[in-house]
Amino acid sequence: MSRGILFVLSGPSGVGKGTVRSALFERDNHKLIYSISATTRLPRAGEVDGVDYFFKTRDEFEAMINNSEFIEYAEFVGNYYGTPKKYVEDQLAAGQDVILEIEVQGAAQVHKMFTDAVFIFLAPPSLKELRKRLEGRGTEEDDVIAGRLETAIREIILMSEYDYAVINDDVQTAVDKIQTIIQAEHYRVKYIEDSLKNKILLDTLGGN
Numbered sequence: 001m002s003r004g005i006l007f008v009l010s011g012p013s014g015v016g017k018g019t020v021r022s023a024l025f026e027r028d029n030h031k032l033i034y035s036i037s038a039t040t041r042l043p044r045a046g047e048v049d050g051v052d053y054f055f056k057t058r059d060e061f062e063a064m065i066n067n068s069e070f071i072e073y074a075e076f077v078g079n080y081y082g083t084p085k086k087y088v089e090d091q092l093a094a095g096q097d098v099i100l101e102i103e104v105q106g107a108a109q110v111h112k113m114f115t116d117a118v119f120i121f122l123a124p125p126s127l128k129e130l131r132k133r134l135e136g137r138g139t140e141e142d143d144v145i146a147g148r149l150e151t152a153i154r155e156i157i158l159m160s161e162y163d164y165a166v167i168n169d170d171v172q173t174a175v176d177k178i179q180t181i182i183q184a185e186h187y188r189v190k191y192i193e194d195s196l197k198n199k200i201l202l203d204t205l206g207g208n
């Protein structure tokens, strides 16, 4: 069985990564597995431990860092965020595609470790629209929104390091594009089974 493909969806806070991922999963019949991150951020209203995030204290998170339990982790506007290693590695080994929804420092760490991973940058149509989305979500105080917008400028500059860039103007259009990327990645020559290559060659030589 061939390994699954690791997809990394990154982009500034508030661009719509979670919204686009949920819409993608509604269409995808869960062929793609979402990796739930750990964070020291406090849960927002309605967020559930083990569904949205694994919510940790700073001490718990730092113990996980010391035990090498993360593929990557980063500090983002005052909180830790990280991707638990075991779940992702188990799913990939079982042939499942996995998607990470993470900020850019973490994506850069994944890039070093997983050379076959596919990196998609979700971009806002403009910084003005990004601010509108962050304010409209209403989950952060003004000072945190300001910190996230300041970070967004540095993140958008890094877009050129990614394999693909998708502008999230309209959610369904962004999902169409990401679905196309996922499908295309499966047609890479390196994923064609040797048995299929042999069959093509043998059929040709047999003259049938």
Ligand SMILES: Nc1ncnc2c1ncn2[C@@H]1O[C@H](COP(=O)(O)OP(=O)(O)OP(=O)(O)O)[C@@H](O)[C@H]1O
Pocket: 011, 012, 013, 014, 015, 016, 017, 018, 019, 020, 133, 134, 136, 137, 168, 169, 170, 171
């Ligand atoms: N294409 C879009 N057009 C208009 N609003 C959008 C669009 N996509 C997402 N939104 C809205 O923008 C806000 C932020 O979206 P979302 O929470 O999915 O962003 P995010 O990138 O996952 O944020 P974070 O990184 O902070 O978790 C939400 O209120 C969402 O409804």
Ligand SMILES: Nc1nc2c(ncn2[C@@H]2O[C@H](COP(=O)(O)O)[C@@H](O)[C@H]2O)c(=O)[nH]1
Pocket: 011, 012, 013, 017, 037, 038, 041, 072, 073, 074, 076, 081, 082, 083, 101, 102, 103, 104, 105, 106, 107
């Ligand atoms: N490097 C990582 N970044 C992560 C991870 N999980 C989420 N994130 C990103 O953090 C910011 C803030 O998230 P929020 O839920 O507080 O709005 C956002 O860009 C997320 O994508 C992770 O495991 N590693």
